[in-house]
Amino acid sequence: MSRHTSLRVGGPADLFAVPEDAEDLQNLVNHLGKQEIPWMAIGRGYNLLVRDKGIRGAVISLERFNEIAAGRENRIVAGAGAENLAVVRFAQERRLGGIGFISGIPGTIGGAVRMNAGAYGQGILEQTECLTLLRGGEVREFCMDDLAYGYRRLDLQNGDLVLKAVFRLHPREPQETEEEIRKDRELRNSKHNVGLPSAGSFFKNPKGQAAWRLIDAAGMRGSRVGGAQVSEVHSNFLVNCGDATARDFLELSSQVKNAVSNTSGVTLEEEVRIVGEA
Ligand SMILES: Cc1cc2nc3c(=O)[nH]c(=O)nc-3n(C[C@H](O)[C@H](O)[C@H](O)COP(=O)(O)OP(=O)(O)OC[C@H]3O[C@@H](n4cnc5c(N)ncnc54)[C@H](O)[C@@H]3O)c2cc1C
Secondary structure, eight states: OTTSSTTOOOOOEEEEEOOSSHHHHHHHHHHHHHTTOOEEEESSSTTEEEOTTOEEEEEEEOTTOOOEEEOSTTEEEEETTSBHHHHHHHHHHTTEESOGGGTTSOSBHHHHHHHTOEETTEEGGGGEEEEEEEETTEEEEEEGGGSOEETTEEOOOTTOEEEEEEEEOEEOOHHHHHHHHHHHHHHHHHHTOOSSOOOSBSBOOOTTSOHHHHHHHTTOTTOEETTEEEOSSOTTBEEEOSSOOHHHHHHHHHHHHHHHHHHHOOOOOBOSEEESOO
């Protein structure tokens, strides 16, 4: 899985499946269900820490579910495998805007929706009207009113797969979107350019506080376990210096959490999803 995740760590999955379409996916999931083989979805692995023993069961990539289409009245329908930036560009070409803030978030719509990815105080689910899920072997559509979500969180049932999302956008001049993308790039280049493999922010920001500030205050900037390090550039980014293992990241994460808890009394929670056999 180190080949499929941006942290570049993680042992092998038993099975890596790339279904062709919804029918193929349904057959696969039904088959796995009958065999009692667990499964999980992956986007581009930008928010995943896979343990060193890898993943027992199947990892399903929806990279082929990448169509983007115009819906009725300023809506855009995007498949789970579509890249965030491609969706923003598609909307821009149709003079629509409202999700420009995801343009610089690496990954796919499936991953963005699952994580309620966001930036500048906004989350993708606020602009989402409904989701198509594969739940219990059936393809079903859910309005956002039927689903619970919050900061970097969407409550789904175990085994739910996001197939597509409908975004409700508003008219926007393409030039304004261009400017939004440019500013986002500039900001990310200046603040997030850590130069080493990472998963972006490792910890969620506690309510009203910035995780990086708490980590700095705890004196953890630059601290290292094996090949994993708290970035010198951005202290909420844990980076792979070249030869890190998942174990290094887990140990470093636990040291950061302890240090922050001791200095500020705050319990940090990982934003990165930790999966695989311990
Ligand atoms: C440099 C950098 C900067 C980043 N900046 C930001 C930022 O500003 N804001 C932000 O929110 N995040 C940020 N991230 C984190 C990451 O980009 C987001 O969480 C992104 O949404 C992950 O998308 P992905 O497709 O790679 O998902 P993955 O990492 O592959 O998966 C994330 C989770 O979603 C699940 N999942 C994926 N696809 C599906 C699906 N189709 N159905 C059901 N579950 C699914 C996975 O099982 C996993 O639990 C950053 C990461 C990096 C490396």
